[in-house]
Amino acid sequence: EIVLTQSPGTLWLSPGERATLSCRASQSVSSNYLAWYQQKPGQAPRLLIYGASTRATGIPDRFSGSGFGTDFTLTVSRLEPEDFAVYYCQQYGSSPNTFGQGTKLEIK
Amino acid sequence: QVQLQESGPGLVKPSETLSLSCAVSGGSVSSSEYYWGWIRQPPGKGLEWIGSIYFSGTTYYNPSVKSRVTISLATSNNQFSLKLSSVTAADTAVYYCARVLNGYVNDAFAFWGQGSMVTVSS
Numbered sequence: 113e114i115v116l117t118q119s120p121g122t123l124w125l126s127p128g129e130r131a132t133l134s135c136r137a138s139q140s141v142s143s144n145y146l147a148w149y150q151q152k153p154g155q156a157p158r159l160l161i162y163g164a165s166t167r168a169t170g171i172p173d174r175f176s177g178s179g180f181g182t183d184f185t186l187t188v189s190r191l192e193p194e195d196f197a198v199y200y201c202q203q204y205g206s207s208p209n210t211f212g213q214g215t216k217l218e219i220k
Numbered sequence: 221q222v223q224l225q226e227s228g229p230g231l232v233k234p235s236e237t238l239s240l241s242c243a244v245s246g247g248s249v250s251s252s253e254y255y256w257g258w259i260r261q262p263p264g265k266g267l268e269w270i271g272s273i274y275f276s277g278t279t280y281y282n283p284s285v286k287s288r289v290t291i292s293l294a295t296s297n298n299q300f301s302l303k304l305s306s307v308t309a310a311d312t313a314v315y316y317c318a319r320v321l322n323g324y325v326n327d328a329f330a331f332w333g334q335g336s337m338v339t340v341s342s
Binding site: 113145147149155156157158159162168200202204205206207208209210211212213214 | 265266267268269280282283284316318321324325326327328329330332333334335
């Protein structure tokens with residue numbers, strides 16, 4: 113199965129700053145089938161990005177995804193207070209689909 | 221808008237079978253061409269896909285639990301269910317039901333239930 117490694121484990125930033133989160137796959141992700149989710153405490157994950165770069169319905173345009181092959185990035189252009197959460201990547205190009213271990217975005 | 225809601229016991233004894241149901245509203249589990257899945261998250265840890273079922277009843281399971289898991293449809297009340305046998309403490313987790321974004325077994329999950337915490341303990 114494809115192992116996804118997310119970095120950093122924790123990212124300390126202030127509102128208004130730019131966040132760059134990384135997701136690296138142990139092998140190439142087929143057809144760039146890579147998704148990003150946001151999870152807040154006590155809540156289910158929320159789909160942000162699919163197909164590596166397509167925003168899901170209702171997701172603000174400050175969220176953007178990029179990358180191909182084995183290296184993918186989620187960028188939040190200007191952090192809002194509600195963006196501080198845990199972010200997970202998921203590859204769904206190969207079975208079983210797998211998730212990264214998460215990056216926690218903390219307020220500095 | 222599709223909505224999902226998990227239900228089931230919050231405590232299961234070791235070696236017994238964990239059983240959860242997922243009630244779906246705003247869509248049909250038996251007539252809409254989507255996969256419906258189960259994902260779990262141990263306390264403080266990441267997400268693990270358990271398996272998915274198609275509206276036709278075809279199932280796909282993660283090899284990590286394949287020998288112990290059964291996912292089925294309950295079309296009469298628009299639900300689908302998860303059974304995980306021979307549970308151990310390692311199966312303690314929040315269990316989510318979800319629906320994929322498009323009509324593929326390997327797909328992003330667009331709609332999620334709120335999650336059901338299941339603890340395995342005697």
